[in-house]
Amino acid sequence: MQTALSASQMHLAIRYLFYLYLMYKTLFFTVLFLLLFSSCSYYKEYVTTDVTYDVDYDHQQMNWDRPTSSSFKFQTGIEIQKRENKAESLGLQINAFGAFDVYWDGVFVGRNGYMAKSGSVEVPGTETTYYQIPNKLSNLGKHTVTLIGTQTYCKEAQRGIDVKLKSYLQLHRSPLIVVGFMNLMAGAFLIAAVYYFFLYINSTRKELAVLLFAIICLLFFFLLIIEYVKYYLDIPYNEFYTRLKIIGWLTFAISMLVPWYFMLQFEFKRKKLFLVLLFITLLAVYIGYYGHYDISAAYFTITARFFSIVIAIDAAIRRAKGGLIVAAGLLAGVVVNYFMFYDFGLFIAFTILVLCMLYLHTIRAKAMEEAHNASLLLSSRLQLELIKKNIQPHFLRNTLTSLIDWIEESPKEGVVFIRALAEEFDIMNDIAEDTLIPIRQEIDLCRRHLEIMSFRKEICYDWQEEGIDENETIPPAIFHTIIENGITHSLRPKQGCIVFSLSFAKEKQFKQYTLLTLAQNRHTKNERRIGTGFKYIEARLTESYGTNWSFDSHAVEKGWETTIKIFEK
Incomplete structure (x- = not known):
């Protein structure tokens, strides 16, 4: 009997397919790397002539x-x-x-x-x-x-003018062997570029590192094509330097992006300073060796490798995941480039570089998977916490006791009490499984709760709001929890009402909610901040916004003020 796959089973299948793809890709580049090394001797067999x-x-x-x-x-x-x-x-x-x-x-x-x-x-x-x-x-x-x-x-x-004498067959055959291997490498980089472009476009979290990796692979694909296009096209000698200029610009761009990528992956602290130094160094090489195309391209790659090694060694010292292996890979690229012909050494060194990048992506994918699993557990726990907020025994006992008194003393008010309680439970039931809810739904929940607490405590609670944007969303029961704390830690007023005033402001970099409780605060031995209510709020904010938020709650002259800032990504 066939049954439909559950969401968790589908997620598990997708995860294993993703890891299988990464393993295949890593194996492919490893085999390609070995082929290139083995091809060096194969290539020499054809370029070595029997003519002295x-x-x-x-x-x-x-x-x-x-x-x-x-x-x-x-x-x-x-x-x-x-x-x-x-x-x-x-x-x-x-x-x-x-x-x-x-x-x-x-x-x-x-x-x-x-x-x-x-x-x-x-x-x-x-x-x-x-x-x-x-x-x-x-x-x-x-x-x-x-x-x-x-x-x-x-x-x-x-x-x-340079004149060389070789076997005529070998003169035509040897470039084909080189081009064959380089086309294979270029195709691998093109596939990687397309894949990571799609990954970036379809990802909910637009990671700059993924976009940079895709651009680097695409630029390296173009570099390989332009480098060996001379074997496909007859380029007139008066356009000879055009191709070399394009190669220089591509190498300049790659040399700029590669260290930047490692800065992002290893969370390097001095990004702006290093990027400025890198750009100045590359620009100095470009100006100082202008017209010496092979030399400038070689110095571009040396500069990029030097900065990348510094970043990787810093990551290894900080014991960042992958730092030691990437540093070893980059140093291996230096050794390869030293002992091999420049073109071969350059492209093999870049292949090692991409292997290092792919290794970092597997580490990142594993960390994201662990974070996803943790967020699923957190979401389930928060749903349970949200349900518990309104079905805890002492809340139900006190509420039902007050309800009995109101029905006996004033049946009409008792009906209003029952209706408010039912509406709060309905809203709580609707939002229990949601990560974000409309701000108006959250405000309705707060109003119903204040209405219930007015019957229970026989205290006047008033709700005010200013500048609320109906299109905004918020994690469920955030302000509901703040109101609960305000009710618990505010003294009964001698006259008038305890007022809860919610205001909203939107700036270019962030949006801000401010909830002001206008009442006299109770004197407590412990700080409010260590309470379970605030822990719930922080967990909800983390679930929805990661680290792009701030939460502050403190006493003010008029009562208690709570501020939530949500920063734009």
Whole structure:
């Protein structure tokens, strides 16, 4: 026989699915990390060529036709000293700005863009190109590589020309291997970004740390794509620096957000000071190394890592959860970056960084789960306390005794007494399971209670209110409890009424309720604040508003004043 799942069972199922997702995600990044480490040797197998050669750097020539001309001719010597697999074609990798034709021993082997000629403008080539060398021209011995071309753009760059000789197949295959792994990593970061964006949007508590993590993952996804887009698109050399600038801006943003994220997660005390110092440091690197894109990006990441390590070590000293493990992970990233090629080291270090962030999220999720369970227990206990407030034996005994006297002496007033008592019980029954109720419902509860107590104690109680916003809500029986304390601790007036005056004010940062009891206070040995009534109020406020509230109750010249402030999140 099938039965519907209870709310607690559904919550338990969702919790286990969430933890399963986190375990899967952590395992995925761990495997990816290991693959990247293992792929380094795999990558080297393809970039290592069986060709041993020597470039004649001493006799490289770069001749310009005239000082104002954009035309150039570059020539360098290459000596092939050893070849193991002569059947495999050799290839030239040339890194240079311009549009040029490439010659191997005077034989044309390829073209990059189209040179500027009379009547036609230059079509810029790409910065990196590959050219296949005919097998019949790749014998052992000395050879000459010649570039004839033009460079009408970016003349101020003053970039050199780099020539490398490798297996032609490996020249094309090795970038594909790198791009394959980096695309896998980029996809993981994109999934993480989308997931945490949805988590932030659909969460009732908008945590800035979750939003920052989503933004960091998205920026790192774009960083990976922009870094390796050169293998997908032919980028003209005159746009070469545009890509590097975008990489620099992305790295700057990530380096700013990562330490900020750790500050939030570890509740770092000097957030504003550290953020200002971090921004000034990153800005100084940007200005000081402007135009040196690789160097500035490296210093951006070093700066972010330094600040993050300081924050993590501070958390470890304070014994914050996850502080020691995150500090160890960040230091491991430093070691990886030191021993590996910059691009690989950077991305593996960032992967370790994300693993640290995910670990903090699992800790946070566990803490939120424990807090949720505690709030459920608190809510159940407060519901019981609310019911007990009006069914406690001495209250019922005294109320019923007074009711009997009123029925005997004045049946009409006795009926009014009974009606007020029934209405208070109805309201109490309606709000027993609610966390927040309309303020008007709370005021009606207070009025009914004052009416009952007027019959019981034969004292005049009056209710006044000012500036009440009917759209506001409040935890149930908050003011009801304050009124009970006011009745208990106020002396019987010789004439007139004991007045309870409730006022409401709303400011930009908070909203405030003030309940003033206008009466002479009883002299008591103990402070009111330690009473169970005030403990109930504080528990209700915590249940509904967390820590975004303040509660103050003290004697004033006219009686007793209680103030409740609820701060905007």
